[in-house]
Amino acid sequence: MLSTSCPTRSLFPLISAPLPQTIGKGPLLRIRRPLSSPLQQAIAAHMAYGPSLLLARGRPQHIGTLLQPHMPPDAVLLLKDALALARLYQVHSGLSEVRFRLEHVSTDSCRKFHTDHVKLRLLCTYHGLATEWVPPEFLQADTLNERGVPATIPADCIHRLDTGDIALLKGRANAGHTGVVHRSPPVSHLPKNQRTRLLLTIDEPTACGMSDDQNPTVRHTVC
Template identity: 45%
Template structure:
């Protein structure tokens, strides 16, 4: 277990995800190294999958919808994303969640911000991961692909600005080699104006 050091460009908050309940904890990250099967599945999704898969529902509803459109060779990606969805569901305690799997090839959410949600769960399968920083610091921390990030949002009970963590999507438009990020975002079911049904 290591605490993030605000003076280092690459840093981690490695601790049990349940520690997000602590009043002084705003981010938890888990290191993961994707195997060849996962990397290949993510590449195939980028090549043949939909640009955006966005649903609200129970894990069973999400699994059914996801399995119905899987490109060949992407089963490992779907299974991992659903495992993460089950994990987020246990952490959040909500019977339904908002599940977003998106291909991103442009600069998105370039400003550092705090989401208007209780908890946000992120995993970038391809391309650079989420960037984050403490509200009172200019040091930007970068997250490797495959790692899991859990962020406390403004709607989390007892949230305050003291010690808050801001995050953003990494700018990619200026990279010399074009990159497509494949990002999984898991949220409370009403995040970002989702309707009461499970379809986007």
């Protein structure tokens, strides 16, 4: 039986521990969770038949209305889960509207370590290798550039989230924080059938300069 002490608990029936009510003073909040068999089946359906990119902004309920017509019938559970994460982001960010991006990633476009110029970003990798990050205790202030990233990062300092984990990362725009140093895992060296990831990103509605005529954006990869 799950604890009822956390107001966001009901959004995540698959999580076996109460969710924290605040992100706290640290730069990253990681919520570990397994992906249920029904959710994994929905993910597989989306990977096989769904759009390679779903981009929208607004309140989660409105985003659901915009995107559900573009989801394969067997992938609706994936959209429900992703919208629940959008509501979690609302709780922690205090924002009523969010930017929602669910995409297939199969390149090394974000392979370099970086910090985000946002206050807060939520990431969840539903399929494939998950985000890599560097805990702040491994970052020496005198080695960081103006974006809070060191010139070199030893391999043993790199941590990786697990598939299905929920991560809330503070960015450089968050007062008092230099932002979480992270990257997408390099995949170009892997066999082609192991490169694709399914990544959910939730952040501020104005992130990345999203315009009204992009709402929603739906793309299908042409084979």
